[in-house]
Amino acid sequence: MESIPKSSGEHPGGETPHRDVAAPSGDVLEDVLSRLAAVEASTTARAVLAQVLTATLLAFTRTSSVRDPLPDTAPGSAEEALAAMAGVDHLRASLAAVDATWQVAAEQRIRRDDAAQGMSAEEQGRGAGQEIALARRISPAASSFSQAKARRLVQHMPGTVDRLWSGAVTDQQASAVAGALDGAGDETCRRIDDEIREHPEMLHGKGHRRLQAEIRAMVQRLEPETSRERAERAARSRHIRMTPLGDGMARVTATLRALDAVAMMNSLHSRAESQRAAGAKTSLSALEADLLVEDVQHGAQGGENADLSPRPRLRPGLDIGIIITDTALLGRDDEAETAQLEGYGTIPAHIVRDTVGGRPPGHLRHDEGEHPDEEVAAFYRRLFTAPRTGDLIAMESRARAFPAGLARMLRWRDSTCRTPWCNAQIRHSDHALPYHRGGPTSFANGQGLCARCNLLKEHGLWVLTPVSRTGSGDDSGPGDDPPAGAAPPAAWIWNSPHGAMGISPTPPLITPWPTPPVAVEEEPRDEEPQDSAGPASSPPP
Numbered sequence: 001m002e003s004i005p006k007s008s009g010e011h012p013g014g015e016t017p018h019r020d021v022a023a024p025s026g027d028v029l030e031d032v033l034s035r036l037a038a039v040e041a042s043t044t045a046r047a048v049l050a051q052v053l054t055a056t057l058l059a060f061t062r063t064s065s066v067r068d069p070l071p072d073t074a075p076g077s078a079e080e081a082l083a084a085m086a087g088v089d090h091l092r093a094s095l096a097a098v099d100a101t102w103q104v105a106a107e108q109r110i111r112r113d114d115a116a117q118g119m120s121a122e123e124q125g126r127g128a129g130q131e132i133a134l135a136r137r138i139s140p141a142a143s144s145f146s147q148a149k150a151r152r153l154v155q156h157m158p159g160t161v162d163r164l165w166s167g168a169v170t171d172q173q174a175s176a177v178a179g180a181l182d183g184a185g186d187e188t189c190r191r192i193d194d195e196i197r198e199h200p201e202m203l204h205g206k207g208h209r210r211l212q213a214e215i216r217a218m219v220q221r222l223e224p225e226t227s228r229e230r231a232e233r234a235a236r237s238r239h240i241r242m243t244p245l246g247d248g249m250a251r252v253t254a255t256l257r258a259l260d261a262v263a264m265m266n267s268l269h270s271r272a273e274s275q276r277a278a279g280a281k282t283s284l285s286a287l288e289a290d291l292l293v294e295d296v297q298h299g300a301q302g303g304e305n306a307d308l309s310p311r312p313r314l315r316p317g318l319d320i321g322i323i324i325t326d327t328a329l330l331g332r333d334d335e336a337e338t339a340q341l342e343g344y345g346t347i348p349a350h351i352v353r354d355t356v357g358g359r360p361p362g363h364l365r366h367d368e369g370e371h372p373d374e375e376v377a378a379f380y381r382r383l384f385t386a387p388r389t390g391d392l393i394a395m396e397s398r399a400r401a402f403p404a405g406l407a408r409m410l411r412w413r414d415s416t417c418r419t420p421w422c423n424a425q426i427r428h429s430d431h432a433l434p435y436h437r438g439g440p441t442s443f444a445n446g447q448g449l450c451a452r453c454n455l456l457k458e459h460g461l462w463v464l465t466p467v468s469r470t471g472s473g474d475d476s477g478p479g480d481d482p483p484a485g486a487a488p489p490a491a492w493i494w495n496s497p498h499g500a501m502g503i504s505p506t507p508p509l510i511t512p513w514p515t516p517p518v519a520v521e522e523e524p525r526d527e528e529p530q531d532s533a534g535p536a537s538s539p540p541p
Helices: 028-037 043-061 078-116 130-138 138-155 158-166 171-180 184-198 207-222 222-235 260-275 284-308 324-331 350-354 404-414 453-455
Strands: 241-244 250-257 318-323 338-341 345-348 378-381 428-431 448-449 463-466 491-495 502-507
Touching: 043 078, 078 130, 078 138, 078 158, 078 171, 130 138, 130 345, 130 453, 138 158, 158 171, 158 184, 171 463, 184 207, 207 222, 241 448, 260 284, 260 324, 318 404, 338 350, 345 350, 404 428, 404 448, 404 502, 428 453, 448 453, 448 502
Parallel strands: 318 378
Antiparallel strands: 241 250, 318 338, 338 345, 428 448, 463 491, 491 502
16 A cells, blocks of 8 residues: 655654655645545455544544543644554554454454365364464464464453453453463353453553453452363473574573472572672572573483582583584684574574683683683584575485485574464474475475474465575476575565465575575555455455
8 A cells, every 4th residue: 555644754753754755735634535535445345444544533532541632732742742652552452453353254264265165174274373374474373372362352252352442451451361361261251351341440550460360360260160170281381492582692481380480480599699698790690590501401411310410511412503604613703703503593603612612601700710611512513604695505305305414404594484474493394395296305495394384384275486596586486396406595485375475585504794685576566555355255253
C-alpha cells in the first residue's frame, strides 16, 4: 500500500521524522480516507480495513490512560505526546484482538482446505502453524504459542477479547491471562472470563507476573482435582535453553521444578557470598555463574566421586567446533576478525586466540602468572575459509542421507534453523529442493532445520526457489539439478501452500565485512493496492 502522508516534513515533537513524505494538499485525514475509499477489494478485506480504522479512531478519542485524549490536547505540549503514546498502546490492544481473531480464522480455513483435498482428520491443519508464522514474520515456535493463546481467547474468553478490543485490557495482560490458563479446562476459562468481563478493575495496574500469579491461584481454586495432573505435566516439560549474546557471552535459562530452582539459587548465592567474604574481587553475580559452570562440568567429569578430584574448566575430550581463518587465529591481532562457534554463532576471534593462549576474557588475576585454566583439554576443529566471502568449498554426496561431515558443515554454516524467522536449534539436515524431485545431496542444496520445520515442510506444497548471487533469480528452477560443486544460492525464497512468503539468506561460515546484501526482485505493484487473492470465501468466525 502507499505510504500514509504526514502534514509536514517535521515530526510533531520537533525531531527528525521516521521518513520524509511529501505533504499532500488539503487535510491529511481527508486525503488518507479518500485513498482508502478508493481501494478495490473484497467485502471481507474492506471490512478488515474498516475495523482497523475504527480501532484507530477509538484508541485516540477514548484513551483511558490519560486525562485528555489526543484531539483535546494542545499542539506541541507534553500532554499531546503522552496522549499519542497512550493512544498507540490502546491501538496495540485493539489490533491484538483483531490479530487473535484472524489467527483462529486462518487456522480454520487451512483446515477446511485440507479437508477438501481429502486429508485425514489427523493431518488437517497440521501445517497451519508454519504458514501463519511465515505470514506474521515470527518463528514457528512463537507462532505456536501465539495460536494457542489466540484459540483460548477467541473460543472460550469472548469477554476478555471485547475488553482487549476496547483497550481496557492491554495486549500483555491478555497474553498473560491466556498463558496462565494453559492446561485449564474450558469451563474454568469461561468462569475467569466472566470475572474479567464483570470486574475489569481486577486488572488495573497489574503487571503480567502478578496477574499470572492471581490467575493461577484462581485455577487452583476452581480445579483442585486436576492440580496433581497439571503439576506432573508441567514437570515433564522442564528444559534448558541457550541464547547467544554479544561479545562472546550467552544466556542459559532453565525451566525447573520450583523447589529445585530455589534450592539451587540459594546454594549458589551463599557460596558466592562466602567467596566474597574470603576476599574474592569478582562480583557476586559473576561468582554465582562461575560456580554453576564448575558444578556442571565437575559433575559431568567425576560423577559420585567428583568432590575428590580437581576441577578443570573444560572436560577432557570436549569437542568444540570453531570455524576461523588462519589470519584470525595465527596472524595479525585484528580485533575486527570473527570466528564461528558451533551451537552459538559469531564470536570475536580474539576470544578464541586468548582462550587457546590461556587468557580467557573476564578473569581477574591476583598474582602474575596465575590462571584458572590450568588444564584445557578441548579438541578444536578448525576449517579455513575464504577471507573475502566466508564460503567453504562445496561438498557432494551420491547418497540420500547427508554424510556426517557434510551435515556438520551445514550446522556450522546455518547456525540455527533456516526456516524464515525460526530461531530453533538445528536437528535435521534437509534437501532444500527435495531429493525425490531431483535435489542433490550437496552443500549448496543442503540446509539445517529444526525437527518441527523439517517434518512440516513436506505437509502441503511448499516451494523453495533459489536466488542467485546476482539477485536476478537462479537459472535453475525447483527440481532442476544444480551443477556439481556449485556454491550455495544467496538465499531461498519460501512459499507456503496458501501464499505466505519469506526469505532465508544463506549465511557465510565467516561473516565478511561489510555483509553483502541479498537482492531479491519484487513483482511490480500497481499504484493502488489490489486484493490479488480475490474475494474471501467467508468472514472470520
